[in-house]
Amino acid sequence: MYKSKRISDSTIHRLSLYYRSLAALEKSGHQTVCSKELGKREKLTPAQVRKDLSFFGSFGTRGLGYPVRELKDKIAEILGINRTWNVAIVGVGNIGSALIGYKEFQKQGFHIRLAFDNDQRKIGSLHKGILISDVKELKPLLRKNGIQMVIVAVPAGSAQAVVDEVVEAGVKAILSFAPTNLKVPEEVFLRTENMAIELEHLSFHLAKPYYRRPARP
Amino acid sequence: MYKSKRISDSTIHRLSLYYRSLAALEKSGHQTVCSKELGKREKLTPAQVRKDLSFFGSFGTRGLGYPVRELKDKIAEILGINRTWNVAIVGVGNIGSALIGYKEFQKQGFHIRLAFDNDQRKIGSLHKGILISDVKELKPLLRKNGIQMVIVAVPAGSAQAVVDEVVEAGVKAILSFAPTNLKVPEEVFLRTENMAIELEHLSFHLAKPYYRRPARP
DNA sequence: GCATGTGAATTCATTCACAGCT
DNA sequence: AGCTGTGAATGAATTCACATGC
Structure with a gap:
């Protein structure tokens, strides 16, 4: 039952994988699924699946398995x-503009509300339905629009300055695509x-095939 | 000296980080760097840095540290x-077209030689200097152009078919952005x-701040 | 003195194996 | 019987600590 153990990044990552498998199972009409089957789909051991889930509660029924729909909803809640x-x-360059149009985000409930750039030619224009604002307006607009997550897709040189503003605006979660090390306060993820x-x-x-790891079980 | 131990993904990942730090150090004129300093820059312990490097050889000098330029070159060779x-x-959709224009790839020696799509409106057109070919030509063109790596950026539904062709063309390394599980033979990475x-x-x-891990040392 | 390189110790993650429930 | 949930066992990754060399 619900342990207050530290959850590792890999466990979170696998929860995301389970979620996707469960969504597929639900679509194909499965009512229940066992850890063996779920593990097979994600190339993981049944024990790994059960252990991961056990960090958050007991969602299965002995002898039967897990209810697909319920487990999916539960994982959605956890994530x-x-x-x-x-x-x-x-940053509405290569990566930024790709992410604005990335359908998976919408599907998962991640709504791109604002986009910023510092290029005068882009500012004020629409990009896939999103108005591009001046990055000078970053802080007030993040606040005003209740933004909870920011994706940073600017060149390495300007990333820290952007991140500082984002942090000042009170945002607690940042995903950066800038190839540089960034500093954020303790409480920002x-x-x-x-x-x-x-x-x-x-x-x-x-280059070094002899280092290659063997396939997972 | 040079142990034939299995190298973990995390070690490889960190080598990439070291490489970037070393490149920055070289630019700023540093001749040598110690594991403590390198670790500080990447938020890792000095011991972690030394252990990672020790898998591949002894590149440092006791009492002094590592020669920046040489270590950088050595890591480049390893990677x-x-x-x-x-x-x-x-797949020249959102992600695919972003990656075609992604400067970091060129810088690291990853040259995008070919791009494919199945959309007749895109086929034959130039995208950031790259001619978009019909995905029907995939196999012969991969072979003819000596392609060593393929980035798959097609919708989930068509990814496995693409991957199968890529494998048949003899390509041994694939990076997929399709949100689906893919099967490849043992020898393909x-x-x-x-x-x-x-x-x-x-x-x-x-959503669950109480699960958050403490900051790394 | 300073910092590497590396076995030993420790911490963390995964797998085993089985009691317990359906 | 079938499968979960979970301590115990194993295995992997990280950190410690120190002998070694500059």
Whole structure:
């Protein structure tokens, strides 16, 4: 039962995977699913699935498995995606503009409410239905629109300045695509994504195949 | 000296981080750096830095630290980014077109040579200097152009079919942005990125602040 | 003295294995 | 019988601590 143990990033990540499998199972009409089946779909052991879920409660029935619909809803609640979030994007370059149009975000309840840039040619124009505002207006607009998450997609050189403003506006969650280290206060949650690093994993494995890890069970 | 131990994904990831810090240090004229300083920049312990590097050799000098330039070059060699790679992108939608224009890839030696789509309106047109080919031509064109890595940025529904073709063309490294589970043979290295999952980490922490992990040392 | 490189110790994550419920 | 939930066991990653060399 509901333990107050520290939850690891990998557990959260796997919850997201379970959520997607459960959504697919629900669509195909499954009522229940067992940890073995769920694990098979995500290439994880049944024990891993059960352990992950056990951090948050007991959602299954012995002998039967888990109710698909209920477990999906429960995970949505845990992940905080049983509601909508107001998101802003700073930087409407390559990545920023791609994310504005990214359908998956809408589907999961992440609504892009605002977009910012510092390029006068972009400011004031519409991009996929979103008005692009001047980044000078960042702080007041974040506040006024009740933005809860900000995606930073500006060049490395301007990222820290943007992040500082975002923090000052009271936003507690930031996802950065700028390839640089950023400082935020303790209470702000920051994740940094770097697409180039993903490709470096590939090149590492191509360059040094003998380091390659064996396939998961 | 050079141990043949299995290298974890997290170690590879950190090598990429070190590489970036070293590049910055080199630019600012530093000749040497110690594990403490490098660790501080990446929010890691000095021991972690030394251990990571020790998997691949001994690059430092006791009492002094590591030679910035040399260590950077060594890591580039380990990561396989001391050379260029031929990359193709399949799917010129939001994500795909963003990646075609993503400057960091070029900088790291990842050259986007080909782009594919199934939309007749896009096929034959230029996108940021890259000709968009018909995805029907995928297999022969990958072969003819010596493509070593493929980035899959198509909708979930068509991703497996694309991946199958890519595998048949002999490509051994795939980075997928499709939000779905993909099957590849043992010898093909596949990584799946999911932007929505990144946002779910944020919402998890916003929704349940009491689960939040303490800041790293 | 200073900082690396590395076994040993520790912490964290995963898997095992089984009691307990349906 | 079938499958969950969970302590115990194992395995992996990180940190400690110190011998070694500049």
